Amino acid sequence: MDGMLLHAFVYLAAAVLAVPVANRLGLGSVLGYLIAGILIGPALGLVGSETKDIQQIAEFGVVMMLFLVGLELEPKLLWEMRGRLLGLGGLQVGLTAVAIAAFALWQGLYWGLGLAIGLVFAMSSTAIVIQTLNEKGLTKTEGGRASFAVLLFQDISVIAVLALIPFLARPESLRLAPWLNAPMGQSPAVHGTARLVAGLPDWGYALVVLGAVAVVVLGGHYLSRPLFRYIAESRLREVFTASALLLVVGTALLMTLVGLSPALGTFLAGVVLANSEFRHELRSDIEPFKGILMGIFFITVGAGIDFGILSRDFVTVLGLTLGVMGLKTAVLLVLARLFRLQAGDRWLFALSLAQAGEFGFVLLGFCVQNGVVQGNIARTLSLVIALSMLLTPALFILYERLIAPRLRNGSGPPAADTIDEEGTVVIAGIGRFGQIINRLLVAAGVDTVVLDHRADQIDLLRKLGIKSYYGEASRPDLLHAAGLGRARLFIVAIDDRDRAVEMVEYCRRTYPQVRILARAYDVSHLYLLKRAGADLAMREVYDTSLGMGAAALRELGMHPYKVERMTRAFRRHESEGLAGMYDLWDEDPDIARNLDLQAVIRKHVGTLQDALNADRMQLHDRTERGWTPPSRGFSRESDEWQ
Amino acid sequence: MSNAPESARGSGEGGRRRILVLFAHPSLERSEVNGPLAEATARVEGVTLVDLYAESPTFDFNVDREQARLLAHEVICFMYPLYWYSTPAILKEWQDLVLERGFAYDAAAPALQGKIFFSALTAGGPEAAYCAAGYNHLTIRELLYPLEQMARLCGMIYLPPFALFGARTALEEGRLAGHVADWVRVLEALRDDRLDLAAAAPRTKLNDDLNAIIRGG
Structure with missing residues (x-):
């Protein structure tokens, strides 16, 4: 011994x-x-x-x-x-x-x-x-x-x-x-x-x-x-x-x-x-x-x-x-x-x-x-x-x-590489959320690797002809086996909030070149994901809720294009608000204690109505604008806050 | 008219004019001519190329940003393939939303006063079709009168369109490279104030005998 x-x-x-x-x-x-x-x-x-x-x-x-x-x-x-x-x-x-x-x-x-x-x-x-x-x-x-x-x-x-x-x-x-x-x-x-x-x-x-x-x-x-x-x-x-x-x-x-x-x-x-x-699971185990x-x-x-x-x-x-x-x-x-x-x-x-x-x-x-x-x-x-x-x-x-x-000098500038592949996308989580993402990507001809921890789900997807693999997607070795190191995108679509943040952190640390898109539960989860290194985080029910709100306004008889314009204004107002509040949140994520954050949220809620009613299509006059324009140079960032 | 051509002086670095190219092509991946034109444009120093369909795919413009961008340039160019004798839809929406009253017109100090405006377009039909005797009956300049009047109302200097006809066959007939080279030449001349605005203004299209309107270079 x-x-x-x-x-x-x-x-x-x-x-x-x-x-x-x-x-x-x-x-x-x-x-x-x-x-x-x-x-x-x-x-x-x-x-x-x-x-x-x-x-x-x-x-x-x-x-x-x-x-x-x-x-x-x-x-x-x-x-x-x-x-x-x-x-x-x-x-x-x-x-x-x-x-x-x-x-x-x-x-x-x-x-x-x-x-x-x-x-x-x-x-x-x-x-x-x-x-x-x-x-x-x-x-x-x-x-x-x-x-x-x-x-x-x-x-x-x-x-x-x-x-x-x-x-x-x-x-x-x-x-x-x-x-x-x-x-x-x-x-x-x-x-x-x-x-x-x-x-x-x-x-x-x-x-x-x-x-x-x-x-x-x-x-x-x-x-x-x-x-x-x-x-x-x-x-x-x-x-x-x-x-x-x-x-x-x-x-x-x-x-x-x-x-x-x-x-x-x-x-x-x-x-x-x-x-x-x-x-992939077998490989990472052996x-x-x-x-x-x-x-x-x-x-x-x-x-x-x-x-x-x-x-x-x-x-x-x-x-x-x-x-x-x-x-x-x-x-x-x-x-x-x-x-x-x-x-x-x-x-x-x-x-x-x-x-x-x-x-x-x-x-x-x-x-x-x-x-x-x-x-x-x-x-x-x-x-x-x-x-x-x-x-x-x-x-x-x-x-x-x-x-x-020596070879490069001889033949002038090197020719551009021929792009013969869409960089692989790894999708973690193939429930209701991940499935739609995967369907769109696959239909667009993008190679995806799908991971989920529910064997019955994987089984069903395989029967439907969707390439997917069983495995606890938060395991580093499994992510590695799924080719995350060579992937262009990593999509975190799982519903476990803490694990999602861990996965984003891990991927950002280990594969800094991979872009990370993450599913967020709510605003504070979205901020957590951003802080963990997600390039884009989207709230899981935001689009649907907004869509149903719009449907409700149409049901009430409002002109559909007016509803569309108001929805867009809502989106803009929301993404500006989210971007503006991040720094305050970062100082202290506990809203109950963070008085500055509370004040900004109150103001944000208060300006929404003005934002929706200020309809530039009809105003045609800058002096009558009823809402504060977004800060300059903000627009690039705003795409990442949804 | 108060806005004589000579008023469009560059206020950019070293007296150069800064050029904003608003590019609109709804299916760029199939483009044979506009793609190479846009790539060449992006490489010219002092030119800002904006792919409108990429930046605002849902036609949802950030009006303040668009207006700020106009203020930062001395030359504004719409670059597009001709769709039904006009611009693709996104450029019309852009006009409707960005060229606000009080900003572009009917203002104490119209923001675009004295800037140069012109189109760079490609058309499928042959040049011969764009005249009274041809099947399109009107010249390309005549067809674009709404844009010309838009420029005039905003106090801008209007130049005739830089146009490529028969664009669908330009690549196979070997006309593309020359056209791209002419385009770069026009951009550089506008930037460096070597283009004779007064001589160019009355033309039907800008790119007839460039040597007659461009000095040096």
């Missing part, structure tokens, strides 16, 4: 110390974890033999990561990207792996080993590249899009590579039916039961495997949704989290029992659930676990890096690193030309993907388990992967400082 706590403390402390620093230096979190591992392992010697055990637990993070990868794969998105995905991605992985394998063969290595190494190095670092592209605002460039397609293909191809690796072992080290050896499932708990299928004949085994896959696909499709809905209605958040974990663990266990890769199984489960309304486990996994990789090799074979390791990166860059440049990327995008694309990545570590670990790659070679290769990742920030700097400016 003491030992476990101590190890947990050392690992977590290293992560907490190293990752934020690495992030701030622009190295990204993956490198941060590696550095943390290097610190506690080779550098300080705080951890030792237990890394192997911890690594087995941490590898479950990979299983979770593939579940999340599956969850992100909307079939529609994949179909839209099919050309680039298969063309760019497929060729990148294929050409890189084959080129490296050819080099290895020439060096006299076994072909299977060479191909395994090639596949390991073909992977780039999704974590580093996506994060860096995001930070530098390059995601929407052609180069950024192409990079994303390749990374996505790599993520998917990991599944196939995991299945392929056991076949690459030398025949003499090949065990019976290699793909029966569940890759990540060799933890002691399942080790014995994995033999459940050992005695079956081939056809029986095939049936069992098909049955297991069917359980995942059909269960995911038909059973999970009623189950999640039932749990969601209980409103117990931790039970939902537990059931999300149960889904992943259960799938992994089932796969292990029948001797398939648990990563493959959870990936499949993720794809099945990608269109479910619980997608992500923290995945993040921590992957972090620990990278720490163990860092702790296992052998600096002895680096100092002994410095030239070899450096040469291999530069060779791998050079080769990957060359392949990418050829592909970029083939797919007609512009010069600037071509270089961005090639340099950003030149490193090896975290999946490389995963594949390498798997290769060692299956006897495809020997331990000493694997240690050298780990070092090469880590070094190439360390060099990535430098490549981005090279692109930004040297390549991008």
